[in-house]
Amino acid sequence: MPATIRDVARASGVHISTVSRTFSAPHLVNAETRSRVLATAESLGYRPNRAARALITGRTHNIGLIVADIANPFFPPMIKAAEGQARLRDHHIFVADTNEDALVEEDLVRALAKQVDGVLLCSPRMSNSLIEQLSREVPLVVVNRLVAGLPCVVMDVAGGASRAIEHLVGLGHRELALLGGPRGSWTNREIRKAAIAAAKAADAKLTVISPNPPTEDGGLAAAEQVIKSGATGVLAYNDLMAIGLIEGLDAAGVRVPADISVVGIDDIASARRTRPKLTTVANPTSAAGRAAVDMLLQHGDDRRTTAQITLQTELIVRDSTGPGPHRARSSGKE
Amino acid sequence: MPATIRDVARASGVHISTVSRTFSAPHLVNAETRSRVLATAESLGYRPNRAARALITGRTHNIGLIVADIANPFFPPMIKAAEGQARLRDHHIFVADTNEDALVEEDLVRALAKQVDGVLLCSPRMSNSLIEQLSREVPLVVVNRLVAGLPCVVMDVAGGASRAIEHLVGLGHRELALLGGPRGSWTNREIRKAAIAAAKAADAKLTVISPNPPTEDGGLAAAEQVIKSGATGVLAYNDLMAIGLIEGLDAAGVRVPADISVVGIDDIASARRTRPKLTTVANPTSAAGRAAVDMLLQHGDDRRTTAQITLQTELIVRDSTGPGPHRARSSGKE
DNA sequence: GACATCCCAGCAAACGTTTGCATTAATGGG
DNA sequence: CCCATTAATGCAAACGTTTGCTGGGATGTC
Secondary structure (H helix, E strand, O other), rough: OOHHHHHHHHHHHHHHHHHHHHHHHHHHHOHHHHHHHHHHHHHOOOOOOOOHHHHHHOOOOOEEEEOOOOOOHHHHHHHHHHHHHHHOOEEEEEEEEOOOOOOHHHHHHHHOOOOOOOOEEEOOOOOOOOOHHOOOOEEEEOOOOOOOOOOEEEEEEEEHHHHHHHHHHHHHOOOOEOOOOOOOHHHHHHHHHHHHHHHHOOOOHHHHHEEOOOOOOHHHHHHHHHHHHHHOOOEOOOOHHHHHHHHHHHHHHOOOOOEEEEEEEEEOHHHOOOOOOEEEOOOHHHHHHHHHHHHHHHHOOOOOOOEEEEEEEEEEOOOOOOOOOOOOHHOOOO | OOOOOHHHHHHHEEEEEEHHHHOOOOOHHOOOHHHHHHHHHHHHOOOOOOOHHHHHHHOOOEEEEOOOOOOOHHHHHHHHHHHHHHHHOOOEEEEEEEEHHHHHHHHHHHHHOOOOEEEEOOOOOOOHHHHHHHHOOOOEEEEEEOOOOOEEEEOOOHHHHHHHHHHHHHHOEEEEEEEEOOOOOOOHHHHHHHHHHHHOOOOOOEEEEOOOOHHHHHHHHOOHHHHOOOEEEEOOOOHHHHHHHHHHHHHHHOOOOOOOOOEEEEOOHHHOOOOOOOEEOOOOOOHHHHHHHHOOOOOOOOOOOOOOOEEEEEEOOOOOOOOOOOOHHHHHOO
């Protein structure tokens, strides 16, 4: 029903190739013809069919972006940054949400594969080997995970987690807890390793409570376990869980930071607005989104660059952490 | 580089049409041939090109979903509900964010047009006439706006706003304010009309402060104007603005609900977790997402149904509203 | 044994574009 | 005035599929 290139050609008395060139290579067609074609195209309401075009050029000018959970406030800034960067490069971003489900994730990559020039796989939940396999079907850039041989952009969550633990220890906490995130998350493993190492180095006890859904409810539900663990300082997989945890502790009559100190990760917008304001590890999500788009787009030029970039994180101390039962040794010699 | 149907045909010694049928109409091909084709397809890593298929079948099994701002917590539940419903119907959802920009919105609809079977236009910011024009290029379902002649799903925000105003008046507030949302929002106009009517009916004064960005910052920035208006009860365009407003009032030393009562709209997840807990008008966003998908999909069957459905809203009274300076008259005769 | 039927598979056109090559007309140089 | 160059357009193949039609062989019926 919609007008095709052939309709326009017929109506303006030229060959379809001339119509095609009018749109994709205007300088190759006579100014007069061009304006005539343009006029009839306009009157017929003709729009080039991008899918058909992509079939032959091999480029869709679209980028797929897959996230684990669109409701997680961690992602929107990244998505928006990616969209902005894509717009600059004359591309569009199509977002899809996997519901934290590895199967859905695979299905979505395949569905997107031929309709986009590449896919930004953010916080994937599937296995490395599957990611490698999929990367043979469609150009992939992995965000929040390191996969050998593939272009990746990650944040230094390990460094962030270490600093968070050191911060707690520095405040005098010796009994710590780590509120882990979802199974399958690379970030979760990194945080875990780093937290364990940092706790060991500081001679502090660390109870790992894992896995948990990376949501407020996940944090809330774990409050009881945290209390039972005897920890006075806890690091959560993300801000959402930290906020949920604080709520759960509050409901149980445990005060933050007076009784227990809590630090989150991500520095989502609302971390600044909770009470107490959340101490957290800030992640450069916007920069990550931009970098991912750039990597994908330049990846086309020189094949197999497979750069892997790591963006720095930063500990932001606010009001959800306070002095622990053990006085910090720093009052002495240092 | 990826294997095509032709490669599989060659490798398994059959015609391409047989390969095609092996995937899209298995019952038409001999079981033995089928398994042979399947095997070589597997070994070659062949995946049908959905774009090429769509070119000829006219169906992509994809649905576009366009929202004004993916960072607004109002949308994710709707998106997720739509995704779930789409999955049930064997379709995929591609989400795009317009940044509250009508131009981007138009651009996105056009970009999506030929790659999806239809577009769910949620809270559009562009004009009705443009929407009508675009609906001739791609099947559209409009959410959160009534457009004559097009399938729409809206929520009864007018009713919700009226009830909110009545609630405030009932508490003894006579000086009210409406914190308006963005220009171009149908919902905003509906709320405004309903609030003005309800205030007039109750003989209360209503100051309209508009337009504002529909975000926490938008609410926060308007706090001063609200205070200056002398209002003791205010209705905000959405919860985000209400939360920002409360924060702004708090910063100015104005207490909620002791000095000023605030009611929001949407009942986003965090409205239950703020302090004070937010009184708000709940919107059935998930139901809206599901309904929109269904309308789009069945729209294909019988043309020009253009049903328009309205979902009910509900006032949820929590802690951000309290008694006003004027005692409710209900103490007397009623 | 002749005929109708059915199952499979091949053939080729179609979907809406792009693009290398061929063709034509116009221009400029000597 | 001839030839070489350039500009503008047409031609047709290609992209990766689907699908109506055709035909050949096997089967079943009388």
